[in-house]
Structures are given as structure tokens and as C-alpha cells.
Amino acid sequence: MPVPPSARPNSAGGQHPIPSTMMAVTSRRYGDADALGLESVPVPTPAPGELLVRVMASSANALDWHLVTGTPLFVRLVMGLRTPKRLIPGADIAGIVEAVGPDVAGFDRGDRVFGESAGGGFAEFATIRAALVVPLPPSVDFVAAGATPVAGLTALQALRTHGALKKGDRVLINGAAGGVGTFAIQIARALGAAEITAVCSAGNAEQARVLGATRVIDYRREDYITVGGRYDVVLDMQGNRTAAQIRSILAPGARFVAVSGPMTNRWLGPVLHLFRMGVALRWADASFHQFTAAANADDLNYLGELLTTGQLVPAVERTVGLDGAAAAIAQIASGHGAGKIAVVPSAPGVPAAPAEPSEPSR
Numbered sequence: 001m002p003v004p005p006s007a008r009p010n011s012a013g014g015q016h017p018i019p020s021t022m023m024a025v026t027s028r029r030y031g032d033a034d035a036l037g038l039e040s041v042p043v044p045t046p047a048p049g050e051l052l053v054r055v056m057a058s059s060a061n062a063l064d065w066h067l068v069t070g071t072p073l074f075v076r077l078v079m080g081l082r083t084p085k086r087l088i089p090g091a092d093i094a095g096i097v098e099a100v101g102p103d104v105a106g107f108d109r110g111d112r113v114f115g116e117s118a119g120g121g122f123a124e125f126a127t128i129r130a131a132l133v134v135p136l137p138p139s140v141d142f143v144a145a146g147a148t149p150v151a152g153l154t155a156l157q158a159l160r161t162h163g164a165l166k167k168g169d170r171v172l173i174n175g176a177a178g179g180v181g182t183f184a185i186q187i188a189r190a191l192g193a194a195e196i197t198a199v200c201s202a203g204n205a206e207q208a209r210v211l212g213a214t215r216v217i218d219y220r221r222e223d224y225i226t227v228g229g230r231y232d233v234v235l236d237m238q239g240n241r242t243a244a245q246i247r248s249i250l251a252p253g254a255r256f257v258a259v260s261g262p263m264t265n266r267w268l269g270p271v272l273h274l275f276r277m278g279v280a281l282r283w284a285d286a287s288f289h290q291f292t293a294a295a296n297a298d299d300l301n302y303l304g305e306l307l308t309t310g311q312l313v314p315a316v317e318r319t320v321g322l323d324g325a326a327a328a329i330a331q332i333a334s335g336h337g338a339g340k341i342a343v344v345p346s347a348p349g350v351p352a353a354p355a356e357p358s359e360p361s362r
């Protein structure tokens with residue numbers, strides 16, 4: 001039987017006992033971001049295999065928007081048919097372990113950790129499966145760590161796992177100004193790409209260059225299909241081109257990685273578009289990859305290394321409290337989220353970062 005967290009002293013030697021309730025952003029019905037509430041709810045108890053984490057930072061992702069709106073509609077088969085099964089959105093979690101559930105090894109109270117959950121991060125405390133978090137390197141701050149998991153893992157798995165990016169490759173990133181895109185530019189550089197072409201609007205061009213893009217194409221003035229260039233890896237976040245157009249910019253043996261597509265179908269979202277792209281590119285001298293990013297310790301640790309060395313600096317556009325989470329999700333819904341918006345719950349009485357961070361314990 002897990003001991004209720006309210007019965008336990010926390011890592012700070014009981015100076016900040018875990019309360020029985022906490023403030024959280026709640027999603028009690030499907031709808032736009034304004035359907036979200038901010039209310040007091042019970043602090044969760046970690047189940048076997050889980051940790052209770054005091055959330056120091058999270059961030060908004062397109063994934064949260066899908067959870068809040070319940071779109072495309074097929075996701076409700078998993079997320080809840082009539083109302084969201086997950087009360088609290090927020091997939092990114094960076095914070096301090098406050099309680100360790102049964103059957104968890106390698107973590108202690110007081111450990112600084114970061115990782116990805118199915119939700120729960122827009123709250124002062126969250127439970128998360130221990131397999132989906134790793135120790136946070138001591139020099140990495142919570143806001144950077146809380147902005148990284150979903151978007152960083154997606155960019156890393158798109159470029160390294162599926163794109164098989166190797167040193168000297170020419171890379172094009174369509175949708176380079178958003179959460180995933182800003183990580184992808186930096187990860188492409190860290191993996192040794194020779195040329196990084198970023199497709200974004202003019203207002204985000206300078207940011208793309210600072211992050212490592214060697215060429216920026218403003219999609220409002222130029223078409224990346226006709227402007228000239230062939231690529232070894234194309235990472236597409238938009239799905240706004242036909243297979244024939246994409247084929248025309250792929251170098252022999254290239255990898256085309258689609259992480260998303262147009263939400264034109266209410267029921268299936270981008271699924272049909274991605275299926276058609278896969279079929280149409282089957283006969284090209286290139287491979288097609290479509291995937292859903294998933295957290296694993298190896299990739300999270302790699303992102304932690306890049307954060308430590310400064311090769312990865314999350315493009316945090318602004319930091320908001322829990323009361324700003326709905327607006328952050330609304331910005332993503334607009335299709336023009338610039339970089340990341342961090343969400344910091346600021347639990348009362350707890351410093352923004354521990355003075356002496358505990359050493360990673362595994």
C-alpha cells in the first residue's frame with residue numbers, strides 16, 4: 001500500500017510538508033483552451049512504479065491541445081469518449097521527487113528529475129512513471145528541463161532514430177519556429193549536419209539563424225520546393241506539400257520524416273494524408289518515416305547531455321504561471337507558437353531551484 005504523500009516529510013527535511021491539495025489546471029470537458037479551469041484538487045498518490053514529483057516547470061505542447069480539445073476525434077477512444085480521462089494536461093515535467101511509489105528503484109526523495117508523462121504537469125505536484133524520467137544534470141535549470149521532453153524527444157527521434165542523420169547531411173526543417181522545430185535545428189547541428197535549412201515566417205528567421213540554421217526560407221515569400229536545394233533529411237511538421245513536390249527535393253537515399261500533417265479530417269486528423277504520402281513515396285529513391293514520439297531513458301539522458309554542454313538551449317519565448325497555461329495552449333492552437341512557453345506552478349514556500357542540487361542517483 002503506498003503511503004499517502006501527505007503523511008510523508010519531503011526532501012527538505014519536512015520544512016515543506018506535502019499538502020493534501022494543490023492548484024492545478026483542469027480539463028473536465030473537451031473544448032477550446034477556455035474550457036480549462038484552475039482549481040484545487042487532491043495531491044495524487046504514486047501508484048506502483050510511479051514517483052510523486054513537485055513540479056518546478058512544465059511547458060505547453062501541441063499534445064496538450066489534442067488532449068484538451070479531444071481532436072482528432074479518434075483520440076477519444078484512448079483519451080475518454082465523453083470527457084477527458086486525464087484531468088490535468090501538461091506532458092512535460094521537471095521537478096523534485098517528493099515520494100517514491102512501490103516497486104521503484106534508483107530514485108530517492110530530493111532527486112531532481114525530468115521526463116514526459118501522459119499529462120499532469122500543469123499542477124504543483126504530478127505522478128509520473130519512473131521509467132519515463134531521468135535525473136536532471138546539476139547544471140541544467142528547471143525551466144530549460146521542463147521545456148524539453150516532448151518537443152526535444154520528437155526532434156531527436158525524428159532526426160536521429162528515423163532520419164538516421166549523419167555528419168555532413170543536408171537537412172530541411174519545415175516548421176522550424178515552433179517547439180519541435182527549434183529543438184530540431186539545434187539537434188541537427190549537434191549531430192553534425194552540414195547544411196540546415198529552416199522554413200519559418202520572417203519574424204522567426206533571426207531566431208532560426210541563432211539556433212544554427214545555415215539558410216532560412218520565409219514560407220510567406222518563397223516556396224521551399226521551388227527555391228532550389230536537395231536534402232538528405234527532410235523533417236516536415238506541416239504536411240502542406242504533395243508527394244511529387246517532396247520527391248523533387250529529396251537527394252538519392254534521403255529520409256523524409258513526417259511528424260504531423262494537416263488536420264483536415266475531423267475524425268482522423270492527418271492520418272489519411274500521412275498514409276497517402278507513405279504510399280506515394282514507396283517508389284522513390286528515399287524512405288518515408290512517420291512516428292509518434294515516445295519517452296525513453298536513453299533519449300532523455302542524451303537531451304540532458306546536450307543541455308549540459310549548451311548544445312541545446314530551449315527557445316523559451318516566455319514563462320507563465322498555471323493561470324497562463326490556457327493562453328499558452330491557445331497560442332499553439334493558432335498554428336504560430338514561437339519556440340516554447342514554459343509553465344511554472346510556483347508552489348508556495350518552495351525556492352525556484354534547490355541551493356544544493358542532489359546528485360543524480362542512477
Ligand SMILES: NC(=O)c1ccc[n+]([C@@H]2O[C@H](COP(=O)([O-])OP(=O)(O)OC[C@H]3O[C@@H](n4cnc5c(N)ncnc54)[C@H](OP(=O)(O)O)[C@@H]3O)[C@@H](O)[C@H]2O)c1
Pocket residue numbers: 061062063150151154174175176177178179180181199200201202204219237238240258259260261291292293294331332333335336337338339
Ligand atoms: N509525431 C509526434 O510524435 C509529434 C510530437 C510532437 C508534435 N507533433 C506535431 O508536430 C507539429 C509541430 O509541433 P510543435 O510543437 O512544433 O508546434 P508549434 O510549437 O505550435 O509550432 C508550429 C510552427 O509552425 C509554423 N508554421 C505555421 N505555418 C507554417 C507554414 N505554412 N510553413 C512552415 N511553418 C509554419 C509556425 O511558425 P511561424 O510562427 O513562423 O509561422 C509555428 O512556429 C504539430 O502538428 C504537432 O501535433 C507530433
